[in-house]
Amino acid sequence: MPQSPFLDFDELYARIGAFGHEFHERLKALDGTTVTMRGYLAPAAPGSREVLVLTRAPAATGREGGTDQGWPEDAVFVLPAAEEAGDFAPGRLTEVEGVLEHGPLRLDAAGASSLVRLRGARWAPS
Amino acid sequence: MKRLILSTAAMALIPGLALGQAIYPLDRATILSGSKFDFKVEFPTVVQPDQVEVLINGESYDTLLGAKAEFIENEDESGGSSLVLRDVTITEPGSYTVEAKAGDTSRSVGWEVFGTSAEPKAKNVIFFLGDGMTVAHRTAARILSKGNTEGKADGRLAIDDLQYMAFIGTSSQDSIHNDSANTMAAYMTGHKSVVNALGVYGSRAASNFDHPKVETLGEAIRRATGKSIGIVTNTEVQDATPAAVVSHTRSRNDKPEITEMHFAVAPDVLMGGGSAYFLPQSTPGSKRVDDKDMIAEFQGAGYTLATSATELQQAVADHTDGKILGLFNTGNLDTTLDIRQLKKGTVEQFPDQPLVADMTRAALDVLSKDPDGFFLMVEDGHTDKATHALDWERAVYDMIALDQAIAVAREFQEANPDTLIIFVGDHTHGLSITGTVDDDKPGDEMREKVGTYGDAGFTNYTDEDGDGYPDRMDVSKRLMMYLGNFPDHYETFRPKLDGQFVPAVADADGNYVANEAYKDVPGAVLRTGNIPVSMNAGTHSVDDEVLQASGPGAENFHGYMENSDVYRVIAEALALAPATN
Numbered sequence: 163m164p165q166s167p168f169l170d171f172d173e174l175y176a177r178i179g180a181f182g183h184e185f186h187e188r189l190k191a192l193d194g195t196t197v198t199m200r201g202y203l204a205p206a207a208p209g210s211r212e213v214l215v216l217t218r219a220p221a222a223t224g225r226e227g228g229t230d231q232g233w234p235e236d237a238v239f240v241l242p243a244a245e246e247a248g249d250f251a252p253g254r255l256t257e258v259e260g261v262l263e264h265g266p267l268r269l270d271a272a273g274a275s276s277l278v279r280l281r282g283a284r285w286a287p288s
Numbered sequence: 289m290k291r292l293i294l295s296t297a298a299m300a301l302i303p304g305l306a307l308g309q310a311i312y313p314l315d316r317a318t319i320l321s322g323s324k325f326d327f328k329v330e331f332p333t334v335v336q337p338d339q340v341e342v343l344i345n346g347e348s349y350d351t352l353l354g355a356k357a358e359f360i361e362n363e364d365e366s367g368g369s370s371l372v373l374r375d376v377t378i379t380e381p382g383s384y385t386v387e388a389k390a391g392d393t394s395r396s397v398g399w400e401v402f403g404t405s406a407e408p409k410a411k412n413v414i415f416f417l418g419d420g421m422t423v424a425h426r427t428a429a430r431i432l433s434k435g436n437t438e439g440k441a442d443g444r445l446a447i448d449d450l451q452y453m454a455f456i457g458t459s460s461q462d463s464i465h466n467d468s469a470n471t472m473a474a475y476m477t478g479h480k481s482v483v484n485a486l487g488v489y490g491s492r493a494a495s496n497f498d499h500p501k502v503e504t505l506g507e508a509i510r511r512a513t514g515k516s517i518g519i520v521t522n523t524e525v526q527d528a529t530p531a532a533v534v535s536h537t538r539s540r541n542d543k544p545e546i547t548e549m550h551f552a553v554a555p556d557v558l559m560g561g562g563s564a565y566f567l568p569q570s571t572p573g574s575k576r577v578d579d580k581d582m583i584a585e586f587q588g589a590g591y592t593l594a595t596s597a598t599e600l601q602q603a604v605a606d607h608t609d610g611k612i613l614g615l616f617n618t619g620n621l622d623t624t625l626d627i628r629q630l631k632k633g634t635v636e637q638f639p640d641q642p643l644v645a646d647m648t649r650a651a652l653d654v655l656s657k658d659p660d661g662f663f664l665m666v667e668d669g670h671t672d673k674a675t676h677a678l679d680w681e682r683a684v685y686d687m688i689a690l691d692q693a694i695a696v697a698r699e700f701q702e703a704n705p706d707t708l709i710i711f712v713g714d715h716t717h718g719l720s721i722t723g724t725v726d727d728d729k730p731g732d733e734m735r736e737k738v739g740t741y742g743d744a745g746f747t748n749y750t751d752e753d754g755d756g757y758p759d760r761m762d763v764s765k766r767l768m769m770y771l772g773n774f775p776d777h778y779e780t781f782r783p784k785l786d787g788q789f790v791p792a793v794a795d796a797d798g799n800y801v802a803n804e805a806y807k808d809v810p811g812a813v814l815r816t817g818n819i820p821v822s823m824n825a826g827t828h829s830v831d832d833e834v835l836q837a838s839g840p841g842a843e844n845f846h847g848y849m850e851n852s853d854v855y856r857v858i859a860e861a862l863a864l865a866p867a868t869n
Contacts, residue, residue, distance in 0.1 A: 179573075179638075180563040185572065219805070220790050222792060235634065253804040254804060266569060266572060275575055
């Protein structure tokens with residue numbers, strides 16, 4: 163996989179707080195460019211291949227009967243490239259490359275509000 | 289196949305089965321006299337208004353309910369007609385028989401409308417909800433917090449001295465199983481409902497907000513008393529348990545709307561997490577889909593806002609009148625183990641989160657200023673959430689945290705004996721203590737280090753600082769607890785010090801597989817799940833809950849009770865429907 167600038171999860175937000183989040187300067191500087199991030203992939207919604215999430219540690223959400231667990235605040239939403247089949251290795255550290263985009267955006271396919279996205283994403287186990 | 293078709297057709301001909309009328313409130317409903325509820329009859333097919341006859345105690349329903357219902361010919365394209373009459377009340381206690389006829393089909397249900405004593409037994413009610421609490425949570429908390437020597441506990445939890453006790457049935461309108469929404473709603477309305485519903489019966493309405501409503505305890509207290517209301521939780525304030533005090537929706541996931549339902553009832557104290565549902569959608573981190581700024585709305589209505597334990601302490605110290613809104617996290621507060629010891633989860637972002645006991649003390653300081661008294665609901669949600677995650681260490685640590693909150697309430701009760709304290713879970717988990725696990729036993733197989741019977745011996749947790757919490761969870765001889773149902777996962781036989789356990793993660797098809805992050809933990813073994821692969825966590829169980837209570841009115845808890853019966857005891861203690869003649 164070609165190496166683009168690496169973006170760490172710690173470089174997404176300068177602050178996460180009860181009144182909202184503040185984006186990190188490095189995130190803002192890289193917006194619109196292709197970056198590489200490293201984390202764990204999962205479908206954003208059950209069985210969804212259109213939208214995935216990338217998290218710094220393995221994560222799962224569930225609303226069945228009260229687990230009621232959302233994605234971590236710093237989850238990145240991943241919109242796969244057209245040629246990406248959508249398969250991934252669950253629970254394995256994965257390098258994802260895509261065009262960085264930030265700002266509130268509702269992703270209906272995921273049933274979630276996103277703040278940071280990687281579009282046209284491709285990936286490989288790291 | 290032919291036999292199956294015939295069989296299905298035969299079933300359809302049985303009146304009242306599958307295709308019969310549905311009447312809400314349901315058969316055997318118990319209704320607080322004077323409370324507001326929606327009356328609804330659903331007919332299985334489209335019928336004409338002149339075919340319909342609905343009687344209550346032999347008279348047309350509008351004689352008792354005071355108005356004609358809306359007739360909906362084909363409700364939400366369901367292929368059936370409905371009668372709906374909202375916000376009705378029945379003031380006269382007694383038995384009522386409701387009969388709905390349409391052509392050749394009819395259905396009859398019975399309601400009991402109950403009143404209460406003229407005089408309240410209790411001035412204050414404090415309702416503690418240990419979400420998902422199971423007997424094993426209590427036992428483990430006692431062992432970890434107090435110790436055990438030669439078979440006797442070395443101390444007692446605060447809950448151990450609550451006087452009265454009852455078994456509580458937790459099944460639902462639609463299932464023997466349950467969730468935290470409809471179980472807490474049963475406590476807070478006196479009515480059963482369907483899984484995931486709050487303050488409504490589950491009907492065929494398409495919109496979550498069109499189902500037949502029943503009055504919540506928050507609304508009843510506002511309608512019938514001058515008492516203050518407090519809601520405290522370490523989950524999001526929109527989570528099922530705190531939501532049930534005030535909410536009406538078919539889905540517990542309607543969290544932006546639930547925020548507004550809190551605002552409508554306006555609790556005098558509202559504390560927990562979930563600030564994301566207060567923020568307008570333009571604010572990064574918001575989980576609303578509109579531009580409402582609910583923090584500004586609450587502040588405009590006179591609420592003082594606190595976003596940390598320090599700010600909460602200050603708000604209470606400065607408090608003379610007005611209301612308190614505590615929002616300490618965008619989502620759920622972290623578990624008590626993470627806040628106090630491990631500093632994992634979101635503790636780095638939210639380093640000053642209050643514990644449940646801190647919030648309880650603050651709430652009591654504010655609410656007790658009301659000369660009319662108060663109702664306070666306090667929840668610890670991590671006893672459930674961590675148990676779902678098969679992370680019993682975090683769940684039990686939070687059980688201790690909840691017990692410490694109950695100790696605060698017991699102190700208050702000593703000074704204010706006109707206070708009823710209730711402590712109950714909403715549903716159980718299949719959690720059980722098997723014995724101990726001892727790292728110092730020989731070999732690498734963790735299974736062989738598990739001690740049972742006489743070989744279990746005793747654990748070596750310590751509490752050198754006497755704060756009631758074990759000094760560390762990763763001692764060499766620990767409790768060994770297992771859950772009865774689980775997804776695929778790696779059993780590590782150890783506490784998860786790096787963050788709450790994530791037992792299973794989804795593959796590309798959405799099926800949950802064991803999380804490989806734990807594969808290389810020394811001694812970890814793969815356990816194949818025993819529930820559907822679509823589930824990522826352990827589930828609730830159907831076993832009874834145990835309720836304990838002390839104070840005026842507590843004597844009414846005994847034997848086996850439905851969760852919906854608990855409401856009546858609270859209503860009686862507070863005299864929410866005093867006889868008028």
